[in-house]
Every structure is written in C-alpha cells, then in structure tokens.
Amino acid sequence: MIEATTIDDKVDAIATEVVRAGAGVVDETGEYPRAALASLRSAGVLGLISATEVGGLGEGPAAAARVVERLARECASTAMVLCMHYAATAVIEAHGPIAVRERIATGEHLSTLAFSEVGSRAQFWAPLSAAETAGDHIALTARKSWVTSAAEADSYVWSSRPVAADGLSTLWLVPATAPGLHVRGAFDGLGLRGNGSTPIDADAVAVAADAMLGSDGGGFDVMLGTVLPIFLLMGAGASVGLSDAAAAAAAAHAASTRFEHLDQSLAEQPVTRSSLGAMRVRADAARALWSGALEEAESGRETAALRALEAKAAASEAAITVTDAAMRVCGGAAFRREVAVERHFRDARAAAVMAPTTEMLHDLIGRAVTGQPLFG
Incomplete structure (x- = not known):
C-alpha cells in the first residue's frame, strides 16, 4: 500500500x-x-x-x-x-x-516527442518532414523513426520544416488520433524494451494552424532553449540510476556468492573488490557531476547549460563502463535474467547513441569552452 x-x-x-x-x-x-x-x-x-x-x-x-x-x-x-x-x-x-x-x-x-526522422537521424534539429498549407489547415507529411510511447501517447510534440518562414523547424501539437498517422510495428530492441518506441508515418495529416507550438521557423529555438536543458538532465539521471543499480546488484551478488572450497565469498577476492570499488567510484563520480548540474539548473547559474552537457556525456559513458564491469564481476550468473545485471547492461547502451550522442556532446562542450556557438 x-x-x-x-x-x-x-x-x-x-x-x-x-x-x-x-x-x-x-x-x-x-x-x-x-x-x-x-x-x-x-x-x-x-x-x-x-x-x-x-x-x-x-x-x-x-x-x-x-x-x-x-x-x-x-x-x-x-x-x-x-x-x-x-x-x-x-x-x-x-x-x-x-x-x-x-x-x-x-x-x-x-505526451511525447516526435523529433527523430529517417533522413536526418541523430541530427534532430533538422527535420525533413513537410508542413504545407492546405485550405484552412496544415498538412503534415513525415517519416518519424523513433517515437517513444508511439502507440500509447495522447499527443506528439512534432517537428517539421517551416511552413513559410526561415529557420530550421517548426513544432506542432499533433493528436495521436489524427487521421493519416500510422504507427508502424512494435519495438523489439536490445534494451529499453518496454518504452514503445516505434516509427510513425504521417500522410498529409491535417492539423489546425493554431496547433503550432511557438512561431513558424522557431522550432530550433524551442528545442535548444526548452527541450535540450531538461532532456540532458533527465538523460543523465537515467544513466546515473542505471549505474547505481548495476553497481549495487554486482556488490550484492559478490557478497552472497561463495567459493565453497575456500569458504570465502566472491567479495573476499582482491580482484573482485577492486572491480567493485572502481565501479563505485565511476558511478559516484557521474552522480556527483549530475547533482552539481541539477543545483546549477535550479540556481540559474551561467554555467548550467555547460554542466548539463557534461553530466549527460559523463553519465552515459559511466553507465556503459559500470554495467560492463558488473557483467564481468558476476560472471556466468550475469547472463541470467533474475540477477538483472544483463538488463542494466543492455539498457545502458541507449544513452550514448541517443541524440545528442556522446560524440555530439563532446563537440558541443568543445564549442562552449572555446566560445563558439553550439550549433552553426
């Protein structure tokens, strides 16, 4: 209860x-x-x-x-x-x-985001989908590649090219029940297996002109100023949580698994303890950077955006390292579902390749510390 x-x-x-x-x-x-x-x-x-x-x-x-x-x-x-x-x-x-x-x-x-597209892939800020005036409404045509909760959400925050204005994109609020939307297939991936992320096609989907979120051509600014900051902090948080879960599961397994002929636990072996310690350091370091990024976001510090980029990059890679180490520590037992380590291992892989990818984040951080615009 x-x-x-x-x-x-x-x-x-x-x-x-x-x-x-x-x-x-x-x-x-x-x-x-x-x-x-x-x-x-x-x-x-x-x-x-x-x-x-x-x-x-x-x-x-x-x-x-x-x-x-x-x-x-x-x-x-x-x-x-x-x-x-x-x-x-x-x-x-x-x-x-x-x-x-x-x-x-x-x-x-x-609700959910519908940014990723087949043609522009991880470069979510550059949609190829069309938005055209059709009488008293707007017709949206697109091939969205990854939409979390695609068949479950009530609406999508949808990106397209502008209708008439300059700019990279325009955003729309699209009802999931709109005629012409087609959710294709079911998600069957390596990790995050229950997130319902599938492609959505839009075939001249009619939305009212006032379904526009922000201004025509202003989608990029909303992505950068509204979506990216919260998404980075949440993405980093997910990786921090995965690292913590994997480190804890590995430690619990090592403490409870024994070498009967030695009358010792796996945790009493120096190599195992060293691996567990290294995992804990990496997981806690990512958590510390993420926690600092949260504090900077809440206080509105000038460096908050940079710290969010750093937190997402560091946490994503930490989760891969920590979950890989957890598989090694747990050995053959890690391949059994009930230990849960293999699930964390698979789930952790998504963050590094989900836009903005780790390589993109490193480039953005490099731009920030050298005084260059993040995109351009």
Whole structure:
C-alpha cells in the first residue's frame, strides 16, 4: 500500500512496490509499463512540471530528472517514457493550449516527442518532414523513426520544416488520433524494451494552424532553449540510476556468492573488490557531476547549460563502463535474467547513441569552452 506524502516519497514507493515488480516482465516481453504509468498517474507524477495554475505540481527540470533517475534504478523503460513525457510537457507548458495543459496536469494526458526522422537521424534539429498549407489547415507529411510511447501517447510534440518562414523547424501539437498517422510495428530492441518506441508515418495529416507550438521557423529555438536543458538532465539521471543499480546488484551478488572450497565469498577476492570499488567510484563520480548540474539548473547559474552537457556525456559513458564491469564481476550468473545485471547492461547502451550522442556532446562542450556557438 502506497501511503507516502511528499512527491519524492510517492515516487520512491511506486518505484519499489510497482515498477520493480514489473520490470522483468516489461523487459522480457517488451510490454509497455502500463501498471507503472497508472500508479504514477494516480500519484500526480505525470503533472510534475505542469504549472500550479493548471493543476500541476509546478516543479522544474531538476525535479523531473530526479524522478527519472529513481525510476531508472528499477526499470529504464518506465524512466524513458517519463523522460519523453516531461520533455514534451515542457514545450506544451510554454506554448500549448490550456485544455491540454490541464489534462496533463491531472494525469489524463500522456505526451511525447516526435523529433527523430529517417533522413536526418541523430541530427534532430533538422527535420525533413513537410508542413504545407492546405485550405484552412496544415498538412503534415513525415517519416518519424523513433517515437517513444508511439502507440500509447495522447499527443506528439512534432517537428517539421517551416511552413513559410526561415529557420530550421517548426513544432506542432499533433493528436495521436489524427487521421493519416500510422504507427508502424512494435519495438523489439536490445534494451529499453518496454518504452514503445516505434516509427510513425504521417500522410498529409491535417492539423489546425493554431496547433503550432511557438512561431513558424522557431522550432530550433524551442528545442535548444526548452527541450535540450531538461532532456540532458533527465538523460543523465537515467544513466546515473542505471549505474547505481548495476553497481549495487554486482556488490550484492559478490557478497552472497561463495567459493565453497575456500569458504570465502566472491567479495573476499582482491580482484573482485577492486572491480567493485572502481565501479563505485565511476558511478559516484557521474552522480556527483549530475547533482552539481541539477543545483546549477535550479540556481540559474551561467554555467548550467555547460554542466548539463557534461553530466549527460559523463553519465552515459559511466553507465556503459559500470554495467560492463558488473557483467564481468558476476560472471556466468550475469547472463541470467533474475540477477538483472544483463538488463542494466543492455539498457545502458541507449544513452550514448541517443541524440545528442556522446560524440555530439563532446563537440558541443568543445564549442562552449572555446566560445563558439553550439550549433552553426
């Protein structure tokens, strides 16, 4: 029974009692984490960053990142669903209609980003999809490649080329029920198996002109100023949570597994202890950088954007290193699903190749520290 009072306590209780219980099935079957989402919805967590005037909790990006981190320790698929929902919500809060904002605040509406495309791939800021005036509406045509919660969301924050203005992109709020949208197939990937990320095709999908989020041609500015900061912090949080979970699982396995002929645990072996210590250092270093980035975001420091870039890059690579080490420490047992290490190992791989990739982040950091514009 979940009887917590604060939002952090509620999330922790749901993560422990609901998300953890379903994580194995979600991973094994690829089933969308509906039970976890239902509990989070009932607790008001879907409205975490919605403004209080529309019925939300009025929290900011740091709070969203902390929720994602806590969920990622138990189920990275659930964490990814919330990550994309919060990223979309940030845009809708800034530019969307009040009716949708109110439904998100009360947990009645799940949204997600629809940025990635077949043609521009990881360069999410440069969509190739079309938006054309067709009588009294706008017709959207696109091949979106990766849309989390594609068949589950109520709406998509959708990118296209501008209708008429200069600029790289324009954003739209597209209802999931719009005629002409086609969700293609089911997700069957290496990791994040329950996040429901599948392609969506749009065949002259009609949306009203006032479905535009921001100005025509202004999508890039919204991506950079609204989406990227919260997405970086949440993405880093997911990797931090995965690192922590893998390090803890490996330590628990080493402490409970014995060499009967030596009457010693695996943890009593110097090489094992050294590996566990190195894992802990790497995981804690990533957590420290991420925590610092959250503090800078909350205080509005000038270096907050740089620190968020650093946190995402460091945490993504740390998760790969730590989960790889956990597989080695646990040996053959790591290949069994019940140990959960192999699930963390697979889930951790996504962050490094999910836009902005680690290589992109390093380039952006290099641009920032040399006084160059991030994009250009």
